[in-house]
Amino acid sequence: MIRKKITIKNSSGLHARPSAALVKTASKFKSDFFIHMYGYKVNGKSILGVMTLAAEHGSELELEFDGPDEKEGMKTIVELIDNKFGFTDE
Amino acid sequence: MSSKNVIKRKIFQGISASSGIAIGNVVCLENKRRKVLPQSILESEIEEHLNYFKDSREILIEELSEMLSYLDADSAAIIETQKQILLDAEVEKRVHKIVSEELLSSDYAVYRTFCDFIERLKESGSELFRQRIVDLENLRDRFIDTICEDGSDLSIKKGTILVTKEISPTELVSFHEKGLSGLVMEKGGITSHAALIAQSLEIPCIVSMKNATSKILSGKAILDGREGQLILDPEDELLSEYKSKLKKLKRAQKRLLKNISEPSETKSGTSFSLHANIEFKSELGQLKKYNANDIGLLRTEGLLFSNNLSFEEQAEFYETVLASVSGKVTFRLFDVGGDKLNTKLPEESNPFLGWRGIRMLLDEKELLNQQLRALLICAGKNKGRVKILVPMISVEEEIIRLKTLINDLQAELKAKGKEVDPEIELGIMIEVPSAALNAEHLAKHIDFMSIGTNDLTQYTLAVDRGNERICSLYQQQHPSIWSLIKITADAAKKTKTELAVCGELAGDVLGACGLVGLGITNLSMISNAIPRVKEELISHEDDEFESLADSFLKASNTTQIKGIFEDWRNH
Numbered sequence: 001m002i003r004k005k006i007t008i009k010n011s012s013g014l015h016a017r018p019s020a021a022l023v024k025t026a027s028k029f030k031s032d033f034f035i036h037m038y039g040y041k042v043n044g045k046s047i048l049g050v051m052t053l054a055a056e057h058g059s060e061l062e063l064e065f066d067g068p069d070e071k072e073g074m075k076t077i078v079e080l081i082d083n084k085f086g087f088t089d090e
Numbered sequence: 091m092s093s094k095n096v097i098k099r100k101i102f103q104g105i106s107a108s109s110g111i112a113i114g115n116v117v118c119l120e121n122k123r124r125k126v127l128p129q130s131i132l133e134s135e136i137e138e139h140l141n142y143f144k145d146s147r148e149i150l151i152e153e154l155s156e157m158l159s160y161l162d163a164d165s166a167a168i169i170e171t172q173k174q175i176l177l178d179a180e181v182e183k184r185v186h187k188i189v190s191e192e193l194l195s196s197d198y199a200v201y202r203t204f205c206d207f208i209e210r211l212k213e214s215g216s217e218l219f220r221q222r223i224v225d226l227e228n229l230r231d232r233f234i235d236t237i238c239e240d241g242s243d244l245s246i247k248k249g250t251i252l253v254t255k256e257i258s259p260t261e262l263v264s265f266h267e268k269g270l271s272g273l274v275m276e277k278g279g280i281t282s283h284a285a286l287i288a289q290s291l292e293i294p295c296i297v298s299m300k301n302a303t304s305k306i307l308s309g310k311a312i313l314d315g316r317e318g319q320l321i322l323d324p325e326d327e328l329l330s331e332y333k334s335k336l337k338k339l340k341r342a343q344k345r346l347l348k349n350i351s352e353p354s355e356t357k358s359g360t361s362f363s364l365h366a367n368i369e370f371k372s373e374l375g376q377l378k379k380y381n382a383n384d385i386g387l388l389r390t391e392g393l394l395f396s397n398n399l400s401f402e403e404q405a406e407f408y409e410t411v412l413a414s415v416s417g418k419v420t421f422r423l424f425d426v427g428g429d430k431l432n433t434k435l436p437e438e439s440n441p442f443l444g445w446r447g448i449r450m451l452l453d454e455k456e457l458l459n460q461q462l463r464a465l466l467i468c469a470g471k472n473k474g475r476v477k478i479l480v481p482m483i484s485v486e487e488e489i490i491r492l493k494t495l496i497n498d499l500q501a502e503l504k505a506k507g508k509e510v511d512p513e514i515e516l517g518i519m520i521e522v523p524s525a526a527l528n529a530e531h532l533a534k535h536i537d538f539m540s541i542g543t544n545d546l547t548q549y550t551l552a553v554d555r556g557n558e559r560i561c562s563l564y565q566q567q568h569p570s571i572w573s574l575i576k577i578t579a580d581a582a583k584k585t586k587t588e589l590a591v592c593g594e595l596a597g598d599v600l601g602a603c604g605l606v607g608l609g610i611t612n613l614s615m616i617s618n619a620i621p622r623v624k625e626e627l628i629s630h631e632d633d634e635f636e637s638l639a640d641s642f643l644k645a646s647n648t649t650q651i652k653g654i655f656e657d658w659r660n661h
Contacts, residue, residue: 016222020171046180047171048207051222054214 001066002074010084013056018085023047025080031067033077044077098323102306104274104299106318107285111336112272112294113329114249116322118307119257126201126234128194139189139196146236147176153258172229197237204230246270251313251320253306257284266291272313274320276302279556290373292618296320298558346621350381354624358632362611364620365420367592371407374414376617384417386614387479387540387592390461391426399457404464408476412468418475420540420592420614421465422519423451423458425481442554447482447519452491462499470509477515479540484522489535492516517588521545526574529581536587540614541578543593543601547571565648566595572604572642572651579608590614599626600655606632607639626659634658 008014014022026033026044033044035053037060042049044063055061065073080086131139154169154176175181181203188199208226246252248269256277262270262284273288273295280297288295294315302320312321312332321328355361365386366377377385388411393404412419427438427446438444451458462478469476478496483489493516500510520526521542533539547566548555555564565571575591582589590612595601597615602623605613615623638658645651 013216016171016225017167020167020174023174043180046178047174048178048226049180052207052210052214054211054216056216 001064002070003062003064004074004078005060005062006078006081008055008057008059008061009082011057013059014050014053016051019047019050021085022050022077022080025076026073029065029067029069029073029076031065031070031073033073034064034066036062036064097325099325099328100322102274102299102302102320102322104296104302104318104320105280106295106315107275107278107280107297108273108288108293108295109316110272110292110294111315111332111339112249112251112313113332113336114251114271114311114313115247116306116308116311117245117250117252118303119252119254126198128198128202131189131193131195133193136190136193139199140186142196142237143182143185143189143200146233149236150176150233156263168225172225175226175229176233197234200233200237201230204233251311253302253320255303262287262293263291266293272315274299274302274306274313276300279558279561286369289616290370290376290618343621346625347379349624349628350379350621352624352628354628356606356627356632356635357630360611360632362606362613362627364624364627365417365590365612365614366617366620367597367614368411368617371410373617374411377415380617380620382617382620383415385411385415385419386590386612388419388421390421390424394424394426399460401460401464404461405468408464408468409471412472412475418477420477420479420517420590422479422481423448423461425519426450442548448480448488448492449482452488458495459499462496463503466496466499466503466510466514467508469511469514470503473511474513476511477517477538479517479519481519481542482521482545483518483532484524486528486531486535489518489532493535519545519592520578521549521593523550523574526578529578530584533581533585533587538588538590539578539582541575541589541591541593541610543571543575543591543595546574546593547595550574566593566598567600567604567642567651568648569642569645569651571595572608572639572645575605575610576608576639576643579610583609588612597623599623600652602627603630603635603655603658604639604642607635607637607642 010018012018023045035042035044035050037053037055040053042053044050063074063077151173154173184203184206185196185199188194188202189196204226208223208230211223211226246265246268249271250269251272251274252265252270253274254276256275257273262273270293273284273293275284275295275297276299278284278297285295285297294313296313296315296318299320306320306322309323312324312329314321324332353361354363363384364382365384366380366382367387368374368385369389369392393399393407398404398407408421425447427441427444427450445453465476465478480489480492496516500512503510515537517536517538517540518525518532519542520529520539523546525532526546529539543566547564547568550570551563551565551568553560553563555561579589581587589610591605591610592614596605596613597619599622602613603626606627613623638655641654642651645654
């Protein structure tokens with residue numbers, strides 16, 4: 001199991017579309033994926049779970065991957081968040 | 091009527107959105123707010139309830155997928171997200187748990203699961219996320235409706251007249267298949283998607299009928315689409331009067347369809363061509379019925395809304411359209427405002443006078459290049475059949491810039507060894523008054539012009555047809571429109587440029603006759619308008635059309651023009 005802290009960089013936070021992108025990407029990996037925030041822990045492959053974190057710009061999350069492809073999964077998700085989910089920032 | 095007869099009949103007025111007559115029983119679809127209570131089930135019913143959940147989920151997913159092709163106002167990204175929510179593994183897990191461990195019904199399981207998530211979002215206190223709550227509640231209610239109704243609750247039978255607040259295009263198509271005969275909507279304008287689909291499917295339809303769902307609950311009714319009237323509980327005489335009207339209409343339609351195989355020529359032998367306007371893939375199937383060999387206007391915005399923008403997705407769509415007809419297809423480049431793009435922009439205070447059509451395309455180079463590339467490659471494979479039409483041209487520089495771009499792209503493709511059509515035709519929409527007035531100069535740069543009378547009317551009379559207060563000012567037959575068309579037609583003649591009309595005026599019998607009178611014989615319209623337009627055009631001599639157009643140009647208002655036409659037709 002690996003864990004990593006990360007900050008949300010896009011200005012609108014993890015609203016519907018970024019959440020959708022995050023979940024879609026995470027679901028490609030076999031490993032379990034959880035997100036921790038302010039004591040909450042949600043399934044990172046559940047869009048409703050991710051949305052209900054209501055993570056805004058600047059929120060700190062801790063990502064947790066556990067499984068055979070955990071390293072690759074972590075790298076991909078971190079890149080996605082760092083690249084602001086590939087959306088041109090509003 | 092004698093005093094012995096109690097008049098039960100009630101008349102409700104709305105706005106006509108699709109003509110025709112329907113006689114049938116009213117089914118009223120209110121927005122029922124269902125109260126969902128925990129209901130115990132037996133252990134033997136678990137399987138069944140889990141299936142309700144799965145089946146309903148599948149129905150909803152399918153509906154959402156279909157919506158993409160119907161070009162609903164919602165952007166595809168939102169619909170994709172909704173699909174993901176429906177398929178959410180956490181939702182499935184929790185519903186399973188509530189049904190199989192707590193032994194509660196599936197509708198309640200869905201209700202509670204969604205409510206839990208909604209509660210958590212509410213607690214977050216974030217404004218931005220609060221908007222999502224409405225979406226989630228809506229999705230939850232639709233899910234529950236689907237589980238409870240399994241489609242049979244609404245008894246749409248052959249002949250049913252549906253009264254509803256509003257309706258999704260998907261629902262309308264499925265009701266049509268069940269035999270829906272007429273539609274009344276409380277909301278929606280004549281350009282709402284449901285209204286457009288009603289027209290295309292030839293379902294008589296009335297929109298903007300206030301309080302319809304609280305006043306018209308059941309009973310026998312006559313829907314008069316042309317008048318925008320619903321007559322509830324009509325007396326027998328009225329009923330038989332309408333029945334014979336309906337019969338006549340049907341007979342007339344049959345007769346009109348016969349004309350379809352006749353040559354498209356006026357009585358004097360001048361040939362004209364009637365092409366189809368196409369927006370939805372689902373309309374392609376109707377083209378054969380109306381003998382439409384060419385598509386005079388293909389709107390491509392659907393690709394934008396459904397986010398099918400990759401080169402392959404575009405090329406596939408264009409090929410499908412080309413394969414559905416034997417003649418030419420006029421592809422109009424993306425005709426939308428910047429608000430439809432993924433890049434969020436500050437809201438424009440005057441979007442119709444803003445960054446849209448060619449103005450937006452020239453700035454969004456990647457989007458434009460991708461579309462042009464897909465079209466140019468399709469043109470190379472279908473030589474002589476692809477025409478490109480540019481929307482919203484208001485000044486000459488725009489078409490010069492676009493032309494340079496197309497030439498460069500053609501050269502680039504050729505250098506890469508791709509097949510291109512060196513003769514590909516390029517045209518512009520004449521839909522802004524400046525373009526009509528300047529048509530002679532613009533024509534020098536292009537192969538054809540197509541007058542978009544809807545926007546031309548909007549810009550000339552300075553009226554937004556969607557605005558209920560002033561939409562009566564939206565008069566496409568107004569003398570000023572005829573003057574601008576005349577100027578364009580003269581410019582086309584002088585420069586020997588092909589000219590067509592693709593706005594609603596072309597599909598209007600009065601409009602079509604006037605246009606032919608001005609020498610415009612290339613008309614593109616919603617495909618089901620072709621029979622009635624053809625009927626009129628084959629019944630008169632050229633000089634009759636010419637004198638009609640002359641009188642239109644001399645008239646001072648729309649009422650006069652309508653009167654002139656009625657007299658002309660009946661003489």
